């Protein structure tokens with residue numbers, strides 16, 4: 556397939572302006588974003604994305620999980636489209652670029668094709684996947700997971716947030732539940748541009764990460780039950796302190812992860828303490844242990860060691876414990892052809908690059924099951940993400956979108 560000419564570049568100013576415009580919707584309290592899935596702010600962000608796509612001459616499709624598909628026609632309407640996108644939902648203390656760069660980078664591909672009057676054989680579809688973050692509704696990558704046949708739609712609709720609101724009801728409430736059957740769309744390929752969310756590219760002075768694999772993820776929700784009691788008048792030997800048990804278990808989580816250094820990681824980001832009162836010994840804690848590794852056997856070993864170690868702690872303290880697997884996916888290897896398109900694009904454009912394994916999960920990890928898939932990464936400052944101080948340079952954003960443009964357009968086949 557003919558590659559786009561080396562001098563073809565996206566419009567970095569327009570991409571940056573769109574990122575800043577989108578960042579105004581669902582602002583955080585420290586310069587980032589709080590645009591959680593299926594909130595009114597999510598609805599506003601979707602509407603803005605739809606407006607921009609329609610201004611670029613695209614037709615918008617919407618499926619029953621709220622996944623958005625902005626289609627730019629190709630010369631062969633029968634040809635399977637090349638999809639390009641990511642997610643617009645953010646963490647509660649999220650940055651302006653996690654996910655958003657990939658969605659607006661996809662839009663920038665379409666806008667640039669329009670500017671240059673380029674036609675492609677395959678249609679190209681810019682995509683926004685609902686609920687990638689998995690914060691309000693676990694698990695992460697929920698809607699791309701339904702699209703890839705990993706979860707049923709009914710199970711997804713029944714997922715509840717901390718206030719007991721169901722996913723399906725909230726999707727209906729914000730008015731973004733479409734009619735399309737989820738997963739009915741067939742793809743020629745899928746590409747996702749994303750910030751690295753880690754320190755490697757910046758530390759090595761690389762412009763581009765060519766993502767060959769995504770590490771696997773395991774989320775185990777642990778419920779420890781002790782007994783609420785007065786923190787002042789209850790003698791130490793009589794206490795059934797669920798909070799203390801959790802602290803000891805989380806020490807073990809850290810130990811287990813370190814024992815598989817340097818590639819494995821482990822922590823608990825979600826922790827609920829009940830009744831969470833200053834003078835009540837916690838009678839119950841619920842927390843989610845997040846283990847990750849590029850090696851599936853290591854993930855399985857860490858899950859097993861967690862259960863054994865936690866059970867020993869609980870038995871010694873006379874408490875109860877429950878484990879529930881609430882999320883997970885195996886390590887993924889992306890499509891060689893699509894990865895080569897990304898690597899060749901970076902080479903052709905003269906951007907420094909290196910192969911990299913994604914530390915974070917992405918919609919591409921699930922879409923990789925149903926279509927040839929690859930990712931492009933750009934650096935982020937200090938490798939920081941899932942923090943309102945997440946930051947990238949305009950140049951990094953443009954370089955990532957240039958490589959995305961070349962990989963997508965080469966795969967979609969330019970029609971002279």
Ligand code: HGY
Pocket residue numbers: 687688689695696914915916917
């Ligand atoms: O959890 C993840 O890796 C992604 O940010 N949802």
Ligand code: MN
Pocket residue numbers: 642653654687749916917
């Ligand atoms: Mn993301």
Ligand code: MN
Pocket residue numbers: 646653688941
């Ligand atoms: Mn994220």
